[in-house]
Amino acid sequence: MPPTTKEMVVSAFQDLVIAQDIAWVDKRSDAFQGVIADALQVLGIQEASLYKTKYLSMIPLPHKIIYATPFEPGVETEDFSLDAQLDTLSHEKTHKLDAVLEGVAAYGLQYGLRKTGRVHREMRANASMAEWYRARYGVEMDAVRMADGMRYYGCTAEIQFAEIEMRSMLLTVNAGGVVGGLGGEEMIRWALAKFPELIALNPFA
Numbered sequence: 344m345p346p347t348t349k350e351m352v353v354s355a356f357q358d359l360v361i362a363q364d365i366a367w368v369d370k371r372s373d374a375f376q377g378v379i380a381d382a383l384q385v386l387g388i389q390e391a392s393l394y395k396t397k398y399l400s401m402i403p404l405p406h407k408i409i410y411a412t413p414f415e416p417g418v419e420t421e422d423f424s425l426d427a428q429l430d431t432l433s434h435e436k437t438h439k440l441d442a443v444l445e446g447v448a449a450y451g452l453q454y455g456l457r458k459t460g461r462v463h464r465e466m467r468a469n470a471s472m473a474e475w476y477r478a479r480y481g482v483e484m485d486a487v488r489m490a491d492g493m494r495y496y497g498c499t500a501e502i503q504f505a506e507i508e509m510r511s512m513l514l515t516v517n518a519g520g521v522v523g524g525l526g527g528e529e530m531i532r533w534a535l536a537k538f539p540e541l542i543a544l545n546p547f548a
């Protein structure tokens with residue numbers, strides 16, 4: 344299958360972020376990001392160093408949803424290949440869709456203050472990435488590994504709950520379906536319209 348190109352990443356960013364009125368910032372240069380990183384660490388949600396360098400983040404604020412990345416879209420870094428930049432967008436899009444659906448205040452409370460609420464929303468975003476992975480590469484993602492990732496979100500005691508959630512959604516995804524309302528569907532439909540060569544397994548065919 345063809346590799347992800349710079350043009351594809353820039354196009355995805357334009358269509359799925361900028362055109363939807365999501366503000367983009369580069370975590371490496373945006374001064375505000377240090378404050379967010381410190382706040383997440385104090386709340387026990389994520390280590391500041393991981394937030395700044397290893398993770399992408401959709402930050403739902405009352406007036407604006409911000410997409411913060413530790414790279415410039417389309418420019419590879421040590422941690423983020425072009426594939427990774429595109430793949431992880433499916434995950435972040437689900438956070439955005441959920442925040443809009445629930446309302447940013449309710450979403451922020453559920454994500455920030457309730458660990459099961461955080462796990463639930465992260466597993467939905469992971470299911471979205473699993474949908475994208477299966478469509479893009481024909482590969483299934485691993486529920487145990489994705490659930491285990493919650494230890495980096497301050498949710499070590501909730502990993503078993505995360506795995507149950509993940510497995511239930513993967514039943515649909517691995518059977519060739521899509522879970523309603525996730526960013527994976529949006530990403531797959533975008534690719535089918537603009538770069539159909541990206542799709543190895545079309546769940547809508």
Ligand SMILES: [Zn+2]
Binds near residue numbers: 434438465468
């Ligand atoms: Zn996430």
